[in-house]
Amino acid sequence: MIVLLSKEILAVATEPEIILFRNRTRELAIKIGMGLVNQTKLITAASELARNMIRYGGGGTVTLEVISAPKTTGVRLTFRDEGPGIADLSLAMRDGFSTGKSLGLGLPGAKRLANEFSIQSEVGKGTTVTITRWKNG
Amino acid sequence: MERIPVLKMGQFLLVTIQVDLYDRLALGLEDDLINMVSRTDARGVLIDISAVNIVDSFMGRILGNIAAMSRVLDAETVVVGMQPAVAITLVELGLTLPGVHTALNVEKGMALLRTKIGSVSTGEETPHDRIVE
Ligand SMILES: Nc1ncnc2c1ncn2[C@@H]1O[C@H](COP(=O)(O)OP(=O)(O)OP(=O)(O)O)[C@@H](O)[C@H]1O
Numbered sequence: 001m002i003v004l005l006s007k008e009i010l011a012v013a014t015e016p017e018i019i020l021f022r023n024r025t026r027e028l029a030i031k032i033g034m035g036l037v038n039q040t041k042l043i044t045a046a047s048e049l050a051r052n053m054i055r056y057g058g059g060g061t062v063t064l065e066v067i068s069a070p071k072t073t074g075v076r077l078t079f080r081d082e083g084p085g086i087a088d089l090s091l092a093m094r095d096g097f098s099t100g101k102s103l104g105l106g107l108p109g110a111k112r113l114a115n116e117f118s119i120q121s122e123v124g125k126g127t128t129v130t131i132t133r134w135k136n137g
Numbered sequence: 138m139e140r141i142p143v144l145k146m147g148q149f150l151l152v153t154i155q156v157d158l159y160d161r162l163a164l165g166l167e168d169d170l171i172n173m174v175s176r177t178d179a180r181g182v183l184i185d186i187s188a189v190n191i192v193d194s195f196m197g198r199i200l201g202n203i204a205a206m207s208r209v210l211d212a213e214t215v216v217v218g219m220q221p222a223v224a225i226t227l228v229e230l231g232l233t234l235p236g237v238h239t240a241l242n243v244e245k246g247m248a249l250l251r252t253k254i255g256s257v258s259t260g261e262e263t264p265h266d267r268i269v270e
Pocket residue numbers: 048052053056057081083084085086092093097098099100101102103104105106107108127194195
């Protein structure tokens with residue numbers, strides 16, 4: 001069973017807001033005693049998803065939650081935007097696929113860096129991505 | 138406008154990144170470096186990221202751009218001081234930095250640059266070189 005220990009919502013639509021959001025994520029990770037490598041993975045994934053939200057989704061919100069499972073604690077982040085959505089999710093999840101002439105690493109990389117990853121998107125409605133990184137694991 | 142200082146050290150340029158990069162700051166740094174490389178005929182660029190605790194694809198692209206532009210002007214780029222947690226994360230993210238050499242610290246980075254530009258070598262390449270290539 002997963003218990004919600006804390007929850008807050010941040011608006012992320014500009015670059016300075018990405019930095020604020022990253023710093024807040026780090027504070028939460030440190031608070032639950034997450035090790036440096038896992039912290040770095042979590043924040044790097046968070047940074048990729050926040051950038052996507054700004055670049056392709058026109059900005060949005062991130063919900064930051066501290067959650068506890070029977071044997072561990074973790075940070076769960078949910079990125080929500082009401083942008084154009086993604087027409088072909090399996091294509092977007094592929095390494096190297098980018099409509100922005102970029103590296104195409106953000107989505108597949110964030111999936112590798114998180115313990116849990118889910119994405120929902122509807123064309124014309126928006127995109128929601130959720131990642132969880134556990135303190136140990 | 139906020140800028141990242143670029144220091145001239147002999148035939149090399151040294152940049153120490155100590156703040157989170159955002160778009161305009163990064164673009165300013167690219168411009169400054171390229172101008173300085175061509176103005177001073179620098180043969181190498183050292184970028185110290187020991188104070189940087191996350192490198193995402195945005196930052197990776199900037200490092201790659203600097204290396205590619207420097208190479209056109211006949212200068213090599215070495216990124217020094219990458220934190221171990223950052224290096225581990227980069228591998229999992231899948232980010233490679235083509236054309237960017239890495240070294241443990243500024244001293245080793247300078248030694249590596251000297252061997253790269255073919256002047257008298259004062260140090261050997263560390264196993265750290267090319268870790269993220
Ligand atoms: N929030 C979003 N809204 C709409 N489209 C998105 C969103 N996030 C990602 N995409 C689409 O998915 C593609 C892949 O995203 P991904 O982050 O993997 O690569 P990228 O952003 O193009 O490049 P990189 O992250 O390496 O700079 C994007 O090019 C874009 O077309």
